[in-house]
Amino acid sequence: MSRIPILNVYYLLCYAWKHWKSGDTVRRDRLDRLETVQDLLAKILSQGVFQLIRTGLDRGFSEVHEDIAGVRGRIDLAQTTKRALRAKGQIACVYEELSHDVLHNQMLRATLRHLLRLPNLDHKVRGDVRKGYLKLAGISDIHLNRRTFGQVVLDRNRRNYRFLLSVCQLIYDQLLVDETSGQATFREVSGIQLAQLFEDFVIGFYQSEQHKYAVNKKGRRIRWNKGDMPASSVAAVPRMEADVILEAPDKRIIMDTKFYEETLGGRIGGKLRSNHLYQLLAYLRNREATVPAPVRHDGILLYPTVDQHVNISVCLEGFNIRATTINLGQPWKQIRNDLLGVLP
Secondary structure, eight states: OTTSOHHHHHHHHHHHTTOGGGOOSSOGGGTTTOOSHHHHHHHHHHHHHHHHHHHOOOOEEEEEEEEESSOOSEEOHHHHHHTTGGGGTOEEEEEEEEESOOHHHHHHHHHHHHHTTOTTSOHHHHHHHHHHHHHTTTSOOOOOOGGGGGSOOOOTTOHHHHHHHHHHHHHHHHEEEOTTTOOEEEOOOOHHHHHHHHHHHHHHHHHHHOOSSEESTTOSBOOOOOTTOOHHHHTTSOOOBOSEEEEETTEEEEEEEOOOSSSOBSTTSOBOOHHHHHHHHHHHHHHHHHSOOSSOEEEEEEEEESSOOOEEEEEETTEEEEEEEEETTSOHHHHHHHHHHHOO
16 A cells, blocks of 8 residues: 555545545645555544534433432432432432533544554644544543444434544554553554455445446345255355446446456466456356346456556456456546546
8 A cells, every 4th residue: 555645545545435425524635745544544533533623523412420419310229328328418310411422532532542652653643633632632531442343323424423433443453552662553554454445445436436337236245046056055155245236227247356466467477367257257157147137247357556557358258358457556537537437
């Protein structure tokens, strides 16, 4: 990812995490000077927090336990008796209070605190992170773990929060904290993560930027053409799922995204990777058999690159298959045009 311009990484994240409809969380002209993914994520998060504060932080009801002279909410009789509060003229009460101290705000503040542990964070970005952390004073500073991210429930009107929490999760996944020194290091994004990010980006891009094809409208799962296979054997057959299925009245396309340093393989190079072709052919054969229509499927293998360009078309078993690359090192406008140009 270090060879992809930071501004293009921002676009990848926005489309992958369905943020294209919500406007810019951070001004794009402020990203050009950044050099690392950790600085980009920290900038997005801090600027996103500033935006939430301007528009109004989300609030929710939280349970409050308090000893008071009167009655508020329900009486905690067990605590009142156990601690002999009546002798002091008090009652243990439990009530709900509308507060900004809700889980998703707590996660934002905790992630900002983790970022401040990075010793090599850009100086100006660090200032924004510290400012964002201080502006969330009054929000509990919780301990983050992987389960926390699965506990947040947001409705459709919380797109900005959903995007920022995706940023928080990526930061959490990449940070390694030394418990002795308290300092943190930011790991390189792995090849598996990049492959998933590119796949999600392509899906989000085509859902947003073109209207000729329905994108994964019937889901991505492809049923096997089982034929006379005994029912007892069906459970042993692995699930088959394509990355992108595009459908229009006059065209059906199965697209498989691949994230490889070298697009072409083979012992002497210059060959399409056989395992990629076999996989795509399996998708094409089985969907053609299980979802019949007058229009046959075409196949596309889509690879990201920053230098090597490939554009190869072949016809195998009656299926038109194209292998092509998208240069993520070029200006975004050209990336957009090239992605739209991939579709016939």
